[in-house]
Amino acid sequence: MEKNSQAVFPNHQHSRGKAWRWTLWSVLLAAAVLIGVLQILVARAGPILKGRVVETLKTRFDSKVELDRLQVSILQGLNVTGGGLRIYPPDDVMAAGAKAPLISVDAFEFHAGLLGLVFKPMHVGAVHVRGLAIHIPPRKMRQQGAAKPRHLGKVKIEVDEIVCDDSQLVIGTDKPDKDPKLFELKHIVLRDVGPNAPWPYDAVLTNAVPKGDIHAAGSFGPWNTESPGDSSVMGDYRFDHADLNTIKGIGGILHSTGHFEGQLDRIAVQGTADVPDFSLDTANHPMYLKTEFSAVVDGTSGDTYLQPVQARLGESDFTCSGAVVNVKGKGHIIDLDVDVPAARIQDFLQLSVKTEPAVMSGVITTKTKLHIRPGPESVTQKLSLKGGFVLKRIHFTNPEVEDKVDMLSLRAEGNPKDAKPGAPDVHSLMTGQFEMSGGKLNFSNLNYTLPGASVALAGVYSLDGQQFEFTGKVRTQAKLSQMVASKWKSLLLKPVDPFFHKDGAGAVIPVKISGTKSAPKFGLNLGGKKPDQASR
Incomplete structure (x- = not known):
């Protein structure tokens, strides 16, 4: 019995060793096959994804799309980087004179699962974009594009969120005496980016004059493919710590909040603005200035129409209405009708005259035309007023x-x-x-x-x-x-x-x-x- 058992065990151990060898060879073979598949995927993923990106954008914008480069890495899922993306206006708009791409992107990056190469549409959580530029052609050029049926393909990539840094929006104008309107977009996040519904956004815009950052949140779109300038936009904004000293001749720190809505070409704005330490360089006497305003911004020209502004300087109330008009290569012309029904003359004198205290007190009523011409000089040197007044209860200080x-x-x-x-x-x-x-x-x-x-x-x-x-x-x-x-x-x-x-x-x-x-x-x-x- 002992001899038989000794004979059986060596055969059993031999069988187990043979099984382990087969298992090892199977694993190695599977790994080799996987490596081969991955090599094929890597080789084919770039062209596949480039085709999907281009096809999705062509479908979305119904226009010519170019993509210079796209690289793929699958070390940790599917990592995609690319750049040199250009989306052009429709052919009719290009024929009417539009030269710049409607949308251009310097660089972009996104991450997706490997199964995204197999299943369609591919789902992408977030796309990070640098150097986005949107150039909207002038309205007359856009109107050249005849309405025509859209040849829709299939959307092959769905995106939850687009995060953009260092971007800009340029709205062209067909007026020869106007410069295109430029909006610097420091940081913007677009969510639920789809073809048929507005996109929620959160953005930080850089404002040059007065210098400061504007934080805005709201919704944009849906994107109007035939006429991008008619795309809807709405939201609420906050403009904090805006340095008025960047405007020569005036000083103070501005705080403003408000709501806006309309189309990119024409946006209605309502809000308030406070400057606790507003001053003019003719006196350098800080005064509290508060305004409530309603305005329309014409994106095609950069002109702003005030309708009207309710203002308080010190303890004096007044209203003004008019326009801030963009002049090509020069700046802005400001023309306002100012109505002061019954205010303290000393508030206006303290703001504008060096004498301390103000030379007189009293109650002033006036209707005045205010004009500020463009130019590099101080605001107080460019400012002109014309009107009549009644001053009551005069007392000389x-x-x-x-x-x-x-x-x-x-x-x-x-x-x-x-x-x-x-x-x-x-x-x-x-x-x-x-x-x-x-x-x-x-x-x-x-x-x-x-x-x-x-x-x-x-x-x-x-x-x-x-x-x-x-x-x-x-x-x-x-x-x-x-x-x-x-x-x-x-x-x-x-x-x-x-x-x-x-x-x-x-x-x-x-x-x-x-x-x-x-x-x-x-x-x-x-x-x-x-x-x-x-x-x-």
Whole structure:
């Protein structure tokens, strides 16, 4: 029995060793076959995927597609990199003059499972894109493309998300005096990218002037293949820490939020903007500025139409409406109608004039045309204003000036004995027509009315505090001899009264005001010099 068992065991061990050898050879053979298959897959994956990418894009955009390079790695699933992608406008639009690709991509990358080579459509989680550029031809060129049936192929790749860095959107214009509108897209994520539904997006746009980043989130599309500029877009934006100092002549940090919707060619925007420390370089006095606005942005020209803007400067409310118009190669022209129903004059003076405190306080009502021409100069040098105003409840902050006004009123009423420093303040009214340019206010018709007198002036008022030059006439209720407290002086002036007693007034006296805003000088202008002559 023992001999038989000894004979059996060696055969059993031999069989087991033979099985292990067959198993090893099978594994090695399978590995060799797998390696061979992988080699074939690697060799064929590039052309297969390139064909699928091109076919999917042709189907989506119904136009010519070019792809310069595409590389495939299968070390960890299917890794695809490529670049030199160009998608062109329809042939009719190209024939109408469009030259640039509708969409171009410098480089892209995505990852998918190996089974994606077998099953269609291939599913891709995210595509990472660098150097995306979208060039939308001008509307007239797009309209050349006749509507025609689309020859749809099969979508062979489905994408959940497209992540783009350092991209740009350029909307062309057919207006010869306009530059194309350029939007710099620092970072944008497009989700659920499909042909028939809007794409949710999250984007960061780089704004050059004022400098800062705009964060926006919303939906885009669906993409209008025949007319991309008519593709819908909507969303909410936030523009924080925008540096207004990048605009020469003004300063402050802007914060703005709002909502927008429309088409790429024409977008309606509603929002608010706050600048806690808004300033002009003529004064450098920071003021709180807040606005609520409604605007339309024309993507074909870059023009913006304000309809209207509700604004508050300090404690003063006003509205403005108009346009910001793009001028080719120069910048922008700003034309606004400004309506100030009842505001504090000191708020506007503090913003624009160096004198501290503001030369006067009061309530101003004005309607003004504001124009800012393009150019490299400071905003305050390019700014011009034209309009009329009414200024009520005027009080001069300089006690000496206010005393002179109060004493003038008392003398003009024939009460010279009461005309002393510290006399009660009088209520006065000022109306006028003005133009401002080059940092100077020119008054052609300035009327100042106070009890017992009216003053008609014309002159120049500079915002830098260096020029204060007015001439005109003072009409008084009392005669000259009635405006002096001394009896002897009154007797001496009686013979002169007839020379100044004119047009129903007790006296008409030519005057001039010169010096600076903080220290004006009052005097007679017996020579009748005009402001431009008096300054020589």
